[in-house]
Amino acid sequence: MSVTRERIMELAEELILTKGYNAFSYQDISSELGIKNAAIHYYFPSKANLGTSIVKNNFLRFEEMIENMDIRKFDEVKQLESFLRVYVKSAREQKICVIGSLGPDFNTLPEASQKELQKMTNRIIDWLTKLLETGRYNGVFAFKGDAHNRALLVLSTMIASLQMARVLDKQAFKDIHQSLIDDLIA
């Protein structure tokens, strides 16, 4: 893989997570990387293509994360903690998450990006649902109601807590994050 291509993707993702899809431009990337606009088009013919690539890449990283956790046979609490750590890292870096950034812009996204974002979100919800269900069965989680609804609640909470931290302050993320864990751990 080309190093330039990777630097473009890395920066584009950062721009999406800090400025949003509709606020970042090819110029933002080219000026920062010291390359020309057309160089980005060489690797990513359209902004739609670049955006979709970033969602796909994010999806891939999630799949890799849960694969590694399966192998090491982490218990449910550890798996949840690993999942939540991704958001803790984002909060530290003043970023929000991909779903929280592209979700509000959903109606303006190219169809391929929309589809990929939906696929990833469903995949995360499915994984979380199973994790919560199993964890409750094993007595490490305690919560009322359907595990699927709880999974939606957990993901929603993490998405919004990063956004709240942006509007208010970092403490907001920590507070929400702690409340979530308090509610869930048996």
Next chain:
Amino acid sequence: MSVTRERIMELAEELILTKGYNAFSYQDISSELGIKNAAIHYYFPSKANLGTSIVKNNFLRFEEMIENMDIRKFDEVKQLESFLRVYVKSAREQKICVIGSLGPDFNTLPEASQKELQKMTNRIIDWLTKLLETGRYNGVFAFKGDAHNRALLVLSTMIASLQMARVLDKQAFKDIHQSLIDDLIA
């Protein structure tokens, strides 16, 4: 107040809640209302001004809502339900909320809009905190931990549930909304 001014504000708010701040343009408004671009500039000299006006207007509507509830002496559950009804209505209309739309775009907003959004968010959190605290004291709410943290959690949940409904489907909002209430009502 001018009727044109009001129609601009109404449409601009809708555009922010459906397309986002950085994706909507003065053209979107002028073409829809059958007026010229410059007519919008007559009422709102800059996009910064228009954006800030919309946040202020939203803030005002929240203040009016909680004022009306105080007068009628609604109990805490009714007050929470009234508050949540705003989000239920948004979900029906395929909209997200102002904080959920402008929050992710925060870094790209003009300073006046940022300040106003912060003020409004803090005001909502303060109101929710007191409501939850009083409601728990009166035995109608049941939750663990600090009321302020719980207020952050409630607001976060509503913000993100609208976004999740956009990415997934309306059922996602209903599920999250129900989980939230189940958790809170004693």
Next chain:
DNA sequence: TTGCATACTTACTAATTAGTAAGTATATTT
């Protein structure tokens, strides 16, 4: 009836946007 404020339109600008076509340097393969 003159003057002034309100509510716009006309006509424009400068900047930025994504995107393209054609050229070029370098490395690799044949």
Next chain:
DNA sequence: AAATATACTTACTAATTAGTAAGTATGCAA
């Protein structure tokens, strides 16, 4: 050595953006 593929740059376009300055129609007040 020649041909080809890779990784770009140069130079451009058409569309869209927020914003402005000057003009105009209408109503109302002095």
